[in-house]
Amino acid sequence: MSIRNGLLALLEGGPKYGYQLRVEFEAATGATWPLNVGQVYTTLSRLERDGLVEPAGSADDSGKVVYHITAAGRAELAAWFDEPIEHDARPRDELVIKLAMAVATPGVDALAVIDAQRAAAHRAIRAATRRKSTGPPGGGDLATELVAEAAIFAAEAEVRWLDHCEQVLLSRPTAPPGTATPVPPIPADLSRSVT
């Protein structure tokens, strides 16, 4: 998956040391995905076990090993770039669950949940916009910009979904928010087993 394929992609650019991979991984992901050097070496040893990378010769004088990508590694990398990442058909997103629970739980003002979440999404958009715009003038770091854009688009989608939920809640001619349907009484034969 991602770290693994990320390292393969970096090695596709030429043989590299583990430490070098860590630095380049962070640079390429706009510093939004910090790795520790342990993760890099763990991943490298698994890649080596699977025949996707190889150490180029033995350790140099300072004990460091240069890795390069194998033909199998290149095939795996090509497959990664070719295959789209599928969307989960049933998102187990905490926000979705929280809002579903907010409309189902008596005494919860779902509109207040929406307001608070939307404010948080707006803050996230502003923070990502600042990251994007604080790059060097006239062509900042492309990776930083695109990674910030991903955060902006995701938060924007959340805002649109929250707006939609709000409109739906406001347009339903139901009782005040939080007044949920009473729980039906438990049939006698079942209540025995529950108690």
Place this chain on the structure above:
Amino acid sequence: MTPVLQLVNVSRVHGSGPTAVHALRDVTLTVSAGELVAVMGPSGSGKSTLLNVAGGLDAATSGQISVEGMPLRGVTATELAALRRRAIGYVFQDLNLIPALTAAENVALPRELDGIRSRTARTEALAALAEVDLTGYADSYPDQLSGGQRQRIAIARALIGPRRLVLADEPTGALDSVTGEGILKLLRARCDAGAAGVIVTHDARLAGWADRIVSLRDGSLVDDGTGVPRSRSALRSTS
């Protein structure tokens, strides 16, 4: 920071009696020099009314509005027109520019209406065009320019001379996302240089360029952007 625009308990009611529509309810908002505020909210929530009332294009039913410390109420129509022209710039989604005038003439127009000499107005217009990266387009006509360039001209015109309040109503509505983003970057830069801006948008990503986002719900203002803890809890106490 100096408040450039101040609204205190502003309401706008259309009609009266049982059919009265409360377009704005008790809105209080201060926008300082250097600040860009985004106004969001569902359609019909009063966003455009807020902008029109703030800019003196529509009169509030009650409350106080002042621009650069000067009240918009209690002045004659002529004084209001002068204040609108001298202190406030408007940017709309389209129909911004006069097609028969060049870019520089469009930008210089409000200064010429201020009564300053044409030559001075042109010098100021060229400077304003340079600030929006349109040096070299001074003598082009609007229909020779792209939508993004036309909006840049509208922003240059809004902020020419001593004007430092720009009110923008969906200024990127007709533009593609990259060009629209460029317009917001430009507004951001003009505000960083000392202007005060209010932009109405339905687009959360564009609002990300603002210092603050305020939302309108049925004419009432909800401040989203400052991270202030909410006054109400979602879960009612069960006591």
